[in-house]
Amino acid sequence: MTLVELLVSMTVGLLVMGAILSLLETTARVAPRDQERAVAIREAQVGLHRMVRELRQASAVHGASANYVDVTVTIAGQTRRVAYDCDKPRCLRRVSADASAPPTGGGETVLARLQNGTPQDPVFSYSPTGALPPTHMEVKVRVPAAGERSGGYQSSVVLDDGLALRNVNLGG
Numbered sequence: 593m594t595l596v597e598l599l600v601s602m603t604v605g606l607l608v609m610g611a612i613l614s615l616l617e618t619t620a621r622v623a624p625r626d627q628e629r630a631v632a633i634r635e636a637q638v639g640l641h642r643m644v645r646e647l648r649q650a651s652a653v654h655g656a657s658a659n660y661v662d663v664t665v666t667i668a669g670q671t672r673r674v675a676y677d678c679d680k681p682r683c684l685r686r687v688s689a690d691a692s693a694p695p696t697g698g699g700e701t702v703l704a705r706l707q708n709g710t711p712q713d714p715v716f717s718y719s720p721t722g723a724l725p726p727t728h729m730e731v732k733v734r735v736p737a738a739g740e741r742s743g744g745y746q747s748s749v750v751l752d753d754g755l756a757l758r759n760v761n762l763g764g
Contacts, residue, residue: 602659602738606742615688621633625744632705633749635733637705643676644731653725654694658714661729678716680709683733696754707734707748725760 593601650663654673662675673688675695683703686695709715716732718726731753736742 604695625738628744629749632735632737633751635702636733636749636751639706640731640733640751640753643685643702644755646674647676647729647731647757648679648755649759650757651727653760656718656724656729657717658711658724660708661716662694676707676716678703678706678733680706682706683715702732703735705735708732727758727760728754728756730754755756 646665647661647663649665649667652664655662657679660675662673664671664673671691673691673693673695675686677684677686677699682701684699685702686697686699688695698708715731717730719728720726730752732750732751734748737747737749745754
């Protein structure tokens with residue numbers, strides 16, 4: 593190789609290495625945001641799935657509003673009264689071992705960082721409207737895509753699910 597060829601090949605090699613390092617630096621900067629978004633979506637999916645799965649087992653509806661539902665459920669042979677109180681910024685699950693008493697206490701957080709849960713943007717909707725007990729329920733949650741990060745995505749993730757309250761009509 594001549595000196596000119598060596599200089600040209602070194603220059604081309606440096607340009608290629610610079611492009612690769614720039615790509616790696618951009619990926620390293622963006623990856624935490626994407627991972628946090630995936631975690632935020634997964635946490636919301638798990639919370640919504642747990643709520644809907646339990647509400648599908650409802651045999652009686654004691655109270656229902658835009659951001660609150662109080663039902664009797666039987667899971668694993670145990671009858672309990674469960675209430676979901678989903679006021680912004682979180683959704684709490686309260687349980688009473690006595691099916692005749694309303695759930696009280698601090699409760700367990702099922703969904704954190706809830707952005708809806710206001711009268712204008714409710715979590716629960718029912719049909720037929722105003723009837724107790726309803727026959728169908730929609731559950732919609734909106735959480736930030738940024739998760740715990742302050743510099744993450746500025747958008748929101750909306751997840752929703754519906755369920756038929758078929759056990760309520762069995763006279764439970």
